[in-house]
Amino acid sequence: MNPRAASVAIMMVGSTPCQEDFQGVVRVQDIRATEKDLVQMINSFRPGDIIRAEVISLGDQRSYYLATTKNEHGVIFAQSAAGNTMVPISWEEMQDPNTKDIEKRKCAKTF
Template sequence: MSAPLVLPGQPLKAVASSSPGSGTHSFSGALISSVAGTLKSAPAKSQTRATVSVARAPPAPGQGSAILPEVESIVLARVTRLSTRQAQVEILVIGDKVCREAFQGIVRREDVRATEKDRVVIADSFRVGDVVKGIVISLGDQSSYYISTASNELGVIMATSEAGHQMYPISWREFKDPTTGAVETRKVAKPF
């Protein structure tokens, strides 16, 4: 008999009768599954309670495994936050595959352009909501990948103006709002 499948949020057992293991958490006196997978129970050792855990389910046939950014992967990412030193992004596409979940990335000031790196101003290169084409240059720290746009083909590919209109590139460093005619600066990716 195979182990039963459980879904995230599904109650498993009362906390008093067992201990939470990986893939579970306790809530209101019950063990709850945190992930989709198969239910596992380890027998009690001496006077301790049995440990209940949930092992993640393998991907369904045809879905393959989750994709992860690798060094030299071309990615599409949305800018989520700006500071004077970097732009934080969510990686949405890796190569030609859409991510099941977004990965965190950082474009540091020195990785925006290949030349005049000391003159880069993050706020003139990106705005929150821009879609950026970049290349992963490092697996970074534990929470974010480092991304570079220091190439003519890399940079902002989609931008929305302050008035809320979709803009189009007019030079390697400017986008134009077709409705208002306003011009805004960006680190523009080569369009063709």
């Protein structure tokens, strides 16, 4: 992960688990549909997060380009710095229910 892009492992396509590893990249300009110039990678994703995204391009020979611009795309699972499972409290924040610490994320709208 760097300020311009996050590398991800693609684990599922739709509801089908992947049999082999596929690599993807979420670029900072593909995180949100609006206010793209205000998006910061560290406030959207962290290492270890599980996200829902869509493939927008085949990318290069190493990875697919992914986007989380739709409301239903973003972080669906995250652990806090304390190691606890976090819950979304807004579209851009998650909270550790034990410590009450709040961390920034681009949260996926739950169904």
